Amino acid sequence: MVTWTPLLVATIVISMVLVALIMFRPAITIGKGGKILAFVSLFIFPVLSGGGGISEHMERSKRTEFCLSCHTMADHGKSLRVDDPSFLAAAHYQNNRVPRDQACFTCHTDYTMFGNYKAKLRGLRHVYVQYLGKVPDKIELYSPYNNRECLHCHQGARSFEEGATHNAEPRRLQQIKANNLSCNSAGCHETVHGIDKLSEAKFWNEVKEDGSK
Amino acid sequence: MDRNKLERRLRTSGALLLAGLGVELVTLFWSHSTAFLLFIFLGGILIVLGMMIFLLALLAAGEATTPDDSGKAADRTPEVRAV
Numbered sequence: 001m002v003t004w005t006p007l008l009v010a011t012i013v014i015s016m017v018l019v020a021l022i023m024f025r026p027a028i029t030i031g032k033g034g035k036i037l038a039f040v041s042l043f044i045f046p047v048l049s050g051g052g053g054i055s056e057h058m059e060r061s062k063r064t065e066f067c068l069s070c071h072t073m074a075d076h077g078k079s080l081r082v083d084d085p086s087f088l089a090a091a092h093y094q095n096n097r098v099p100r101d102q103a104c105f106t107c108h109t110d111y112t113m114f115g116n117y118k119a120k121l122r123g124l125r126h127v128y129v130q131y132l133g134k135v136p137d138k139i140e141l142y143s144p145y146n147n148r149e150c151l152h153c154h155q156g157a158r159s160f161e162e163g164a165t166h167n168a169e170p171r172r173l174q175q176i177k178a179n180n181l182s183c184n185s186a187g188c189h190e191t192v193h194g195i196d197k198l199s200e201a202k203f204w205n206e207v208k209e210d211g212s213k
Numbered sequence: 214m215d216r217n218k219l220e221r222r223l224r225t226s227g228a229l230l231l232a233g234l235g236v237e238l239v240t241l242f243w244s245h246s247t248a249f250l251l252f253i254f255l256g257g258i259l260i261v262l263g264m265m266i267f268l269l270a271l272l273a274a275g276e277a278t279t280p281d282d283s284g285k286a287a288d289r290t291p292e293v294r295a296v
Contacts, residue, residue: 009241022223042226043267050256066246127246
């Protein structure tokens with residue numbers, strides 16, 4: 001996977017060198033060439049650096065480690081390693097049904113920064129609460145989870161389309177696809193993170209790429 | 214705008230931009246939600262301020278070097294002056 005971070009770092013370093021040049025030798029801007037250099041150094045390069053930085057940080061905010069960097073999310077991070085296949089988040093994470101480095105974002109794609117403007121405003125409010133307010137004891141979604149997020153991957157999959165439970169009643173599959181019957185309904189995939197069950201859960205030790213645990 | 218004032222503004226702009234770019238560079242090596250906040254609210258503001266001061270300095274320098282209307286009229290009709 002191509003990573004643009006080294007290029008961005010190089011752009012920022014070059015920007016800093018050029019800015020320092022103008023700052024410590026402003027007299028070079030007397031000539032036409034110096035004026036052009038000043039414009040490139042004090043406008044073009046900072047714009048490129050800032051734009052690249054925004055892009056890089058937006059990509060990073062999709063990463064699991066970013067989401068779990070707030071201690072409020074510690075239990076949610078722990079829930080990914082529960083050794084119980086009925087825990088939906090754990091089953092998806094441990095079996096690579098979602099990319100592990102973007103596990104949170106893959107399912108919560110319309111959350112905070114990646115949703116509409118209301119979601120973005122909520123994200124800012126979360127930041128405010130995290131640092132200046134009181135984090136609620138129980139964290140819940142603002143609205144019921146939309147089946148659209150599940151169907152993004154599962155629609156068309158044989159296990160979903162032909163699953164016995166999904167076809168147990170005549171219109172059940174259509175109701176699921178229309179978001180009239182939640183995937184997280186009681187009796188179905190109701191345990192997602194299972195935060196209230198973590199104290200009794202066993203945990204899986206992830207096998208790393210080098211084979212160690 | 215006299216030369217000293219322009220150079221002072223260039224230095225101020227440069228200082229703000231250096232600070233903002235420095236903050237951006239540091240936040241790139243820190244994967245945390247706080248890094249994102251610092252980038253936007255500290256680095257971003259410093260960079261934008263620095264660019265604005267530079268652009269304002271350009272505008273002010275441009276106004277100072279614009280010739281006035283009487284000079285322009287005289288230049289356009291040299292035959293009038295000769296008479």
